[in-house]
Amino acid sequence: MIILGIHTNHDASAALFDDYRMVSAVALERLTRIKSDGYRYPAEAVEECLAIAGLRREDVDVVALPRSEFAPKYFKRRAWWAKTKADGEGRLDLFRQMALHLGAAPDAIFDVALWLDDHGFAPSTRVHFYNHHDAHALGALFHTDWNDALLYTSDGYGDRVNASARLLKDGQLTALWGDDRDGLKLLGYEGARSSIGQLYLEVTAALGFKPLRHEGKVLGLAAWGKPVFAPELRANYTVDALGRTHGRMRLKDLRRRVHEMVKSAPREDVAASVQTVLEEVVLEAVGNILKNHPAKALGLAGGVFANVKLNQRLAERFPFQELFVYPAMSDAGIAAGGVLEFLLERDGLPSWLGHRYRFDTLYYGRDFDAEAEDAFRAAGAYAEYVGDPAAEAARRIADGAIVGTFLGAMEYGPRALGARSIMARATERSINDTLNKRLDRTEFMPFAPVVRIERYKEVFELPDSLVYPAQFMTTTCDVKPGWRDRVPAITHVDGTARPQLISRSQNAVYWDILDEYEKLTGLPVLINTSFNVHEEPIINAPAECVRALKDRRVDLVVTKGAIWSFAG
Template sequence: MYILGIHTGHDAGAALFKNQQLVAFCKEERLSRIKNHGGVFALAAIDEVLRIAGIERQQIDVLAMTRIKIPLSAYKRTSRPAKDFVDRLRDGSRLRNLYREMYRLRTLDESSVVDLPALRKALQLRPDTEIDFVNHHKAHILGSVMYTDWQTGLYLSFDGGGDHAFYSAYELKDGQLVCHQGEDEILLTEAQDPAASVALAYAYTTEICGFTPLRHEGKITGLAAFGKPLAADAIRDQYLIGDDGHIASRMQGYAELKAFLQQIFNGMRREDIAASIQTAAEEVTLAWIRSLRKRHPATRLGLSGGLFSNVRLNQRIVEMPGIEEIFVFPAMSDEGLPVGCAIDSLLRRHGGVAGLQRGRFTDLYYGSAYSGTDLMAAADSRFRLQPDGEPALTTARLLVEGLVGAVFAGGMEMGPRALGARSILASPTRREVNDSINKRLERTEFMPFAPYVLDQDAEEVFEIDDRNRYACRFMTTTTGVRAAYQSSIPAVVHVDGTARPQIVYRDDNPLYYDILAQFKQLSGVPCLVNTSFNAHEEPIINTPQEALQALADNRIDFLVCDRGLIFPSA
């Protein structure tokens, strides 16, 4: 059975399951080359995941999707005339958000609103293809449920909003998944107040600081370490956490939240603004989790939603008393929703969580897979090929000499982090390398680069243990750096003494692993810089042609794949 999961809002994309196995994933931006591309129904990502799996649309048995944008022509009825509340796209198509229509019509029955045969036709599906619509926050948490092996735990989501909710809490206990916050039936009559969303406050703060919300929040996290949280208490005071974990606010609505932040930040340094919202976000979220755990005791937390892209916050959660392990779904923002949608379809067909074939991720290489042969074959006269039987050793020597390279290996990563399939590599021994690489990539960053570390060295270099080891496979939390190593790897240590490490295992990516193993042998340094292979405001590299163009543009000094190395011909 093939299940296709899709999301058509911002950070749109598609995921494909064969039976209970995720076999392909693609975010729309990786194909369109438009950062955070969304609001698209005719997703190129659909054809991409089908191509990866070697099937056609007629072979899809189930379509699972969020209740976002579908064509106006696929509605049976709407709450407004066709000329109103329609997104008119470049291609002339007209889309409307399904959850808004359901809310206005006061119905939870999608089939009473959507013309399912018309929707199937628009997607070129079989007439008997089943269609499931999935709650936004349930789709968020199900990725964490599927890819943890816990028998009990709390699964939480928090973001800038979806299906009239901003946060949700689910408990897994005795094989049953129970929703304690964010249920559709409640949201239909009692939508959560956007002013109660600290994630939305963080996005507004990103905008106030001159950055792009839903894209540059990481810059705020980085800036926070350079400022003082002057307004943190005043922001924290606006949020009221109930004994049941419900979050209320002294403010009401989007406009009042934004006006409050603009007023309180007026005249404040950008660094202090960042420190204020970071501290407030941490304190509100920790208070929420403490309240939930008091009523629903749990030592293991699964986290998803855009708020939990905040790696510093995730570290604070790890450090909470009584926490045995956290897992952050690696595609934590809306790009991960297609995966959760497909898992919800599996839940419906396999009798709940007990029927799922759950297990932990080992890697995230679910995107387009290209071989070293593909990369070499795509090179033209602008490049010099160096076939090499020991590409890892040659690369390590170049990195020791101070060159900057990029590894291009296999399938593109799922999620926002480069994890060794499309990664830029450099020695971490000089802090200046951050500035030089950022200049070449036209980036303005306030965080150091992330390091990657071999599995056997992880605990020696970083404050890693059973609580955060799984999360550290995918760079979803910061950790402390051991004192013995802080001065030797300055390019990957932030001013607060933390780093965002990736633990690598050889079975997952032999080339990536071996480069570091050889570098360690040559230099004695157990880490390498890993930053995403993309220029400023550009999605992470996908194809061989894009990788080669980056080399031609002097973003890097060389490319490495399993067949050898590539240099500019000059």
């Protein structure tokens, strides 16, 4: 069965499954080149996912859709469509309308046939409307082999819920709170004012950054400041015995107070304050849940868990055997989660659990290897080296070159993991300024490191519980004291780094470059940062890679069979 998941809000995306096997997954932004593109049907992402699989829309058996971002014409009565945006765009929580109309089925409210026809799907295509936080949580569970786990989600807001908790134990998956899939009840709903994710968004905006995009800058700033406002902000939130967060202030009052803080203190202090409160609230929430529902593992999803320092704190505080953050933790990941929800409802939990698999790689985009070399030559690029590029690339990096990788299929999720990465040596702190200047970036934390999985224990104090998520760069850990001065470019002021662990089976050329670099220098670590300039998405196609090389964003580009430049 071919199942297509679609997400239509910010960070719109599509994901295609052949039954339980993920075939392709692409964020709209990678194709349109507009950061966080969304709030519409992601036609380009849908077509890309189908093209990767060699399929057409007519081949799709099921479409998994969210509950909002539909035009009014798809609702059978105009009264069932709500104008909730000042600019007149329509957004509606479909299940909320179902609840208001006596538990009506989706097709009693929504014209499924018209939607399918307008978007080119066969009339026989089934449509499944998925729950936002259920989609988050199921992704964090499906790619594990756990039998005893807490699933905790947190974000700004989604389907009237800002957080949720579920428990897998004794073969049962139980929604503790935050689940409204039946549309008739809301467990733990209090709106945006109780959302710790919303607080972080408000601070991001008040500091002059773009919310839903620049929260990582706030995290970077936080290590440089003092949490002087943390007590005041923390007093706004209580966490009850079930682990639910409750906010006291109205959102507009909280927003006004945050702006006053920014005007009265260094921005580093405001950032440190909100980071401290985020950690305290989430740690208390998880701790309270565990008092009533002990669990051996923790699955995390939702935009809050893009905060890698928070994820480290959770692993340090609680003795989980393993912690896993769904790699596409933001809303870009719920297209896949929506498919998983459909499969769970179709087959039941025992079968669903039996089909689970752990992620090996996240290379679910298009593979351009067959056409990359022709694109480079057509643009006038010069193949400086032809053959296995690893040893030569390592030598050039050791000599100070900044090298981009264009290897196989693009990554799924927000992290560059070797397919579309920039590599550089980590031995000089000044490389951060050099790279930021060449990429037009303004960052407040060092670049992330990559290390072969066989060598991470020498450099990083990474607990066993974080080895799996560290393969996808979703957590920080402490850099061992003896290494902080040896690799200063990847060590933050607080002594942490956000490593990627890589095995050769995941990306042979990438792993081989690290291996050859260590043979030359004795150092197992290199910088890995995403292959993009400021405010652009990570590159996808050869044309974007060629432009970056021509614009001197990088000195060289490594493909599977050559090293390219415009110097020849």
